[in-house]
Amino acid sequence: MSYYIRILGTQDPDIHLDDISEELDAEALTAQFGVPKNEKPEKWTAFELKNEKGKLLATVERNPVTTEGIGKEELDEFKQSILEFQPASAAKWLNDYFDTVKVIYAIELLPIGLEPENYHIITTTQGIIWELVNGILQADEEGFTNEEGYHILWQFPDDADGEWNCAVLNEKGEWENFNMDLADGKQREEFKAGKVPAAAKRLK
Structure with a gap:
């Protein structure tokens, strides 16, 4: 079963695969890219991300948000789906933010991509795209972050656990960052209510 991570960008520059490759090199990582025959490394709509052995880890699709097409369809679906989740303040913030989104990058991770020796290749690729599109x-099974990467909307399954970096909006409209225990029912409810959980560790 595949798993998706999406990057919703407010800018839509052409990202050369060499830029991604350089970032991977800086992290001492090696990857291969598979681009459709009719596309170029400097201007693509999709590519396959493989490890140094040529094993397919993920596919990356670039979907501009235009009047028609997959990008707009996904954004419209997000606008509808977030209304069911909390905190309400985060859902409202996201709804407003969606109006600024110009492109959606969909990264479909294969099971092998989640293996420790491969996952860093994917997160590094994700990171450079995220930085360049400002989004x-x-x-899947988690939810949305803000622009700083802190989790802001509860879409986790009921059995979610572990520590997670999150944020809620305060009365001034500023993000307050913290690290919470996803398995703690009280912390969950406080987060969903748009509050920093009392037992959470505040982050700067």
């Missing part, structure tokens, strides 16, 4: 992140 937010969305992940």
